[in-house]
Amino acid sequence: xxxxxxxxxxxxxxxxxxxxxxxxxxxxxxxxxxxxxxxxxxxxxxxxxxxxxxxxxxxxxxxxxxxxxxxxxxxxxxxxxxxxxxxxxxxxxxxxxxxxxxxxxxxxxxxxxxxxxxxxxxxxxxxxxxxxxxxxxxxxxxxxxxxxxxxxxxxxxxxxxxxxxxxxxxxxxxxxxxxxxxxxxxxxxxxxxxxxxxxxxxxxxxxxxxxxxxxxxxxxxxxxxxxxxxxxxxxxxxxxxxxxxxxxxxxxxxxxxxxxxxxxxxxxxxxxxxxxxxxxxxxxxxxxxxxxxxxxxxxxxxxxxxxxxxxxxxxxxxxxxxxx
Ligand code: SAM
Numbered sequence: 001x002x003x004x005x006x007x008x009x010x011x012x013x014x015x016x017x018x019x020x021x022x023x024x025x026x027x028x029x030x031x032x033x034x035x036x037x038x039x040x041x042x043x044x045x046x047x048x049x050x051x052x053x054x055x056x057x058x059x060x061x062x063x064x065x066x067x068x069x070x071x072x073x074x075x076x077x078x079x080x081x082x083x084x085x086x087x088x089x090x091x092x093x094x095x096x097x098x099x100x101x102x103x104x105x106x107x108x109x110x111x112x113x114x115x116x117x118x119x120x121x122x123x124x125x126x127x128x129x130x131x132x133x134x135x136x137x138x139x140x141x142x143x144x145x146x147x148x149x150x151x152x153x154x155x156x157x158x159x160x161x162x163x164x165x166x167x168x169x170x171x172x173x174x175x176x177x178x179x180x181x182x183x184x185x186x187x188x189x190x191x192x193x194x195x196x197x198x199x200x201x202x203x204x205x206x207x208x209x210x211x212x213x214x215x216x217x218x219x220x221x222x223x224x225x226x227x228x229x230x231x232x233x234x235x236x237x238x239x240x241x242x243x244x245x246x247x248x249x250x251x252x253x254x255x256x257x258x259x260x261x262x263x264x265x266x267x268x269x270x271x272x273x274x275x276x277x278x279x280x281x282x283x284x285x286x287x288x289x290x291x292x293x294x295x296x297x298x299x300x301x302x303x304x305x306x307x308x309x310x311x312x313x314x315x316x317x318x319x320x321x322x323x324x
Pocket of ligand 1: 156157
């Protein structure tokens with residue numbers, strides 16, 4: 001299925017909850033978070049129904065995110081329901097705190113792989129950046145995810161100047177002996193986060209320069225889709241990816257839509273366009289109309305986000321609300 005700019009749209013990111021067990025300084029609001037009521041977020045059946053409709057038009061990849069997806073009690077039925085539709089690549093982004101105990105069950109339900117957010121290797125700094133997290137739980141999660149076969153385990157790192165950017169080289173060197181994908185994500189202007197300042201964003205050229213002190217960084221073949229540009233340090237087992245919406249706009253290759261926890265299709269992370277599917281579904285619309293809503297979201301997907309310097313930076317709601 002192609003959008004108006006001839007991009008193939010085959011990937012849906014679904015925020016299944018806005019609740020989170022952590023309050024990462026760049027993600028959750030400064031004040032006490034106000035969560036959606038249970039009745040405001042999509043049910044498992046509504047999520048599965050929407051994925052079934054979208055899969056008729058070439059949807060092949062689904063990622064569950066949030067908030068913290070592992071906090072959702074019916075997560076296993078959401079996963080097995082989506083997998084039964086025939087989605088080839090079903091993944092999940094998690095902070096890892098509850099993953100160690102659940103990894104086997106998630107795999108059994110049909111999950112293919114996980115991304116685990118880990119912004120620092122230092123236990124005290126982890127506690128401070130997440131406002132209360134225990135890094136030992138994350139390392140246990142990484143081990144259990146590998147054992148359960150949720151591979152490749154990808155580690156999401158958001159380098160923030162003056163906070164954790166001194167750890168970039170340490171993160172990259174993890175890939176020498178481990179088959180991880182370490183993905184450096186440029187800090188984006190999301191929510192009322194306290195870390196966002198244009199200068200706080202550590203851009204890809206600077207990251208590459210730092211990491212190159214470890215050896216040759218070999219660019220891997222780009223398969224023409226998605227935001228990550230992948231590299232391997234010479235001799236390393238794992239991969240280093242850069243997701244650089246600010247310094248290296250990937251909109252021409254964007255293949256995704258988002259579905260927010262409240263049931264709105266968001267064709268571009270950085271656009272305000274949202275198409276409500278929850279209200280019509282709860283008013284009893286047919287599959288045909290739901291399909292039209294889905295196709296209309298594909299049709300209005302903007303060409304790009306202009307997060308470069310060409311326009312003033314415009315913030316978006318917190319990632320936990322719209323699905324990071
Ligand atoms: N709770 C899960 C987790 O911690 O991974 C999933 C939700 S979290 C919003 C998903 C991803 O969004 C995380 O990897 C996080 O680092 C990233 N993220 C959140 N706010 C961001 C921001 N302002 N800029 C860049 N990435 C952000």
